[in-house]
Amino acid sequence: MLGRIAPAPAASLSAAACAHCGAPLAAGQARFCCAGCEGAHALVAGLGLDAFYRRRDAAASCGALRPAAEPPATDFAPLARAGRDGSHSLELMVAGLTCGACVWLVEQALAAEPEVLRARASLSARRLTVAWRGPAERANDYAALLARLGFRVAPWSPACLRATEDEEGRALVRALGVAAFGAMNVMLVSVAVWVGWDMGEATRAAMHWLAALIGLPVIAVAGLPFYRSAAAALRAGRANMDLAISIGVLATAAMSLSEAIRNGPYTWFDGATALLALLLAGRVLDRAARRKARQAVAELLALQEGGVTLLGEDGAARTVPVERVRPGDRLLVASGERLRLDGTLEGGAEEALLDTSAITGESLPRRFAPGAALPAGAVNMGAPFRLRVTAAAADGSLAAMARLLERAEQAKSRFVSVADRAARLYVPVALGVALGTFLGWWGGVGVPWQEALVPAVAALIITCPCALAIAVPAVQVVAVGALFRRGILVASPTALERLATADHAVLDKTGTLTEGRPVLLPDPARDPASLRAAAALAHASRHPLARALVQACPDAPAAEGVREIPGAGLARGAERLGSAAFCGVAGAPEEGMALYYRAGSDAPAVAFRFADRVREDAPAAVAALHRLGLSTELLSGDGGKAVARVARACGVGAWTAHATPQAKAARIEALRAEGRRPLMVGDGINDAAALALAHVSASPGDGTDLAQTASDLVLRGEGLAALPAAIATARRAQRIARQNIAFSLAYNVVAVPAAVAGLATPLIAAAVMASSSLAVILNALRAGREPPPWTR
Incomplete structure (x- = not known):
């Protein structure tokens, strides 16, 4: 039997309200509105969780907890996931989580069960994760326990998050x-x-x-x-x-x-x-x-929704929901398909070519050798391959990023x-x-x-x-309006206060300091005819470097009869355009930003080198951040050479390459642990967790939807150059806000004695109060002034 029953303590609510759910009591009801609430109250007391009622009373938005008359009809046992050590885990959607006291009660009530290993509830997502030692059938007992306390439970899925009632x-x-x-x-x-x-x-x-x-x-x-x-x-x-x-x-x-x-x-x-x-x-x-922040979590988890092609032991392929895939299963990933689960590339296969820009921020596709770990969220840009799953959807990298976002939202709400x-x-x-x-x-x-x-x-x-x-609020309205006219959208009610106190800027590279798209570097020794011929082949590919080659020679006609060899390049007869190995170039330096063209087997190879161009306003913006007193550093998922080049061009002293989303989030947490107040600027899905964890965050206007929803500011107008101006505006707004607060307090020192002495009627008091409000508003208008020229 779940729980330990003991005499109920005295109710913390008034005598006219139910001691458990808070509903009004009818005539003849002493402490509880129904037998279910009486049993729930006794259960809470028996578990030694009487502090719930004190926490509940201190919360401003705790809802009523009406226990269910019957246990949940859903059989949750088949939904429990088996662990390697004989344990099981289950994720539930919990209706009724309205405050921190409810979260505390759910976690503590489950933790009191001897078989439970962990129980974690998310207030923003209304999601509960519980793990235990024992059979899968225990899932129904835990669901029944929550129903007895007054919470309604259902199987959790990403769609539940978008449908959460508010x-x-x-x-x-x-x-x-x-x-x-x-x-x-x-x-x-x-x-x-x-x-x-x-x-x-x-x-x-x-x-x-x-x-x-x-x-x-x-x-x-x-x-x-x-x-x-x-x-x-x-x-x-x-x-x-x-x-x-x-x-x-x-x-x-x-x-x-x-x-x-x-x-x-x-x-x-x-x-x-x-x-x-x-x-x-x-x-x-x-x-x-x-x-x-909840929308950001939903959009991130949406990358995993849908079906995958599961390969059986006999090699037969069938489409199944991603939730049914377990570690060790084999999947077939088609060309152009997004990986919905983490896994490894099966041995014996050719190299896989993946677009990992949404995960790592790298601007170019990466090659993965057989046996390499492949991240969920990447897109297969090469030939189909087989994937050995290493983590279920709820335990993979995308789910981990979602949990980081949820934790960050709860931290910022404090x-x-x-x-x-x-x-x-x-x-x-x-x-x-x-x-x-x-x-x-x-x-x-x-x-x-x-x-x-x-x-x-x-x-x-x-x-x-x-x-x-x-x-x-008046200062914020004026400041937010001034920033909006400059193309800066302020998405959080406390963003300006946090932006004004930021002391360290953490900058992403691709799409933030750079334009996020490769451009062909000029080469005086290159034959223009070779460029035209290569661009004609490049019309047949959607590869970023091929697109950049076409843009460099837009008048080149599209060649016919071109076939694309996934992960290698383009071919038409003896013509080749692609990697060094594909074009037979021996001893070529390893650089991801290069294509080679060979007109025939005996013709010399022509190299086309590319670079991700630094934004024109990036160096000036970084210099303005330094003048505002912010130190800067660069975090990127790209290689070391490219990151170092951009850091030197922009004047950023510290940089880190090959940074994963988890590494970026860990760096932000480390800065906060040091007492710093980091400002994170990023544009990709890989930056979302770091953006949410930062003291304050911003995203360029051309960033991903997920990055923008996780950010406090969106720089739509002047790009990165608008960020220093936003900081200057935020600092001025905070000074004016404190002036307004000081004025409103000082005004009371003068006006209150007159009211206490009966010299001010309510009409005069209303006029005086209105005049003080008017003075506050007029002072707030100063927050909309243009920032200093050196910040723009």
Whole structure:
């Protein structure tokens, strides 16, 4: 039997909520809404995991965990993968993982089982990997355990990641729609009162109650994301910005309702609804930005989706899903097919020619000898060959890169913004001032509570963190807009803060410092007729060097009767164009950026040498990075000679060649462990893990979709030259943001005493608060100024 049952501890939720799932209790229910929740609560206690409830209460977005009445109907045993040591492993899609507390509970509950070797859950992917010693049938027991705790499980696949529900995101969009609709309509009703038109008391009362009829439901519904976050913060014994926003909105609504009841001169339903609409718009944009890393994982795993050609023991070929392939199986890889699994080239076969640009960043295809390891994600550009699989899809190199991306997303989500750090001190002080004002007038002076509420709300409005709440966002909006006009897309809400503190730039070579496509080097001794004849043959191939040869002589007509020998070259009669060995050139230097042409068996061979041209703006951009105080280094999957040449041309002192995606990610982690804040710039799939792990990252506009979705900035306009300007803009934006925060705090020192003394009505308080917000916005406009000329 799974788990150990013990008496349940006291519930951490209120008496009106279920102690396990948090659902409201009906009449006659003491602690649990159903027998399933009571059993789940006892199971958590029996496993010694009572801390889950404290962690759950401290989380801002933990959902309800309603235990399933029946165990899962799916038989998970056939899906378990057998290990070499008799162990088994299983990957599940877990619905209900909404916060770190849920992840902790799932991992700890499974780890408590004596046979479990490891259990790892990913919050972003909703994926659970569990390994155990014992029979495959234990998979059903573990799935049943999760169902008893309130999690729904299903077999995991890459398609599951793209279909993961984002209930929090949809709730924010719904709340934004409600708030925007309500704010516009309340404003229409309130404008007549605010402009001071001559109206009788009955008309004014009707306007107040119409505004209340629209505003109160909007405030109740649209403010739920803030109210839930504030309640969670209170349960955790801390204050956050949402707590101040919630109290400010609710107090404004209460004050407005009080004024409507006594037909006072003004109500403030319009301000409360408008504030909710603006803040929710920011939350929706933030949520959209945090989805980008999950999209990057999905796109990476999509490289493995589909079928492969499995060879049986009798040599018969059949197409099977990639998930059914196990280590040791033999696959047939057709010409032009992408390798979906890691493996080795079977002995006895000819060399394999693979395009590994998506994996290693190398600009030219590589040759692999029999027995060599072949990476998943590469494309076969030569003849068909047989592959011996060395790792299943879930254990291969692409899956490892996906796990790096997931880990990086969770690490970046812990970055605390400047505004949140300021709110830790500011919010308790603001709330204390408002409460003290109310108690002082009500208990100390002895005025009725309604009259005491006026200066208290005025103090709360004046100290309302509106200026603080927009201090950083306003600067970011201006800075992001200025960067957008320069062709720089900012994809992360905290990208500018991290970019401003970067101190070391790690640069990819191919496609970042270079153009990513080979060009023919000039040779005065070469016969132009040979170039024309070679280009005529090259029309028949899609090889990058052949394409570069055609581009160098575009007027050469395409030759007929040309046949391509995969991995060797092109032939037409006695003519040859290809590698040195194919053209019979003995003693040729080993260089991947060269083609040879021979018009006949007795004709001399003509060499065509190529280079990946350095971007025109790369040396100036690297020099500007140095002037900004950033050290630089070059990481590339290409060979040493090519990497050294580009490093010298661009002024980069340190470089590393033959860097695999894992090596790039490891280098970024090593830099961060040293206390550095690396800026990673790359354009390929092989750079995605390093881009996600970096302190901040950027990708050129012509980079792969995966690299761009893993990056914080996309340099679409001026290319690499825009990066130093972006850093200068980010640093200026952070200085202005801190100025705004300091101003919003200083303004309160002046305005709060007037509100506490009752000298400022809520109307005056609103005007003062608006003026402070206006000053913050005007200062924020300075963030859009052009950066210094030497950064461009």
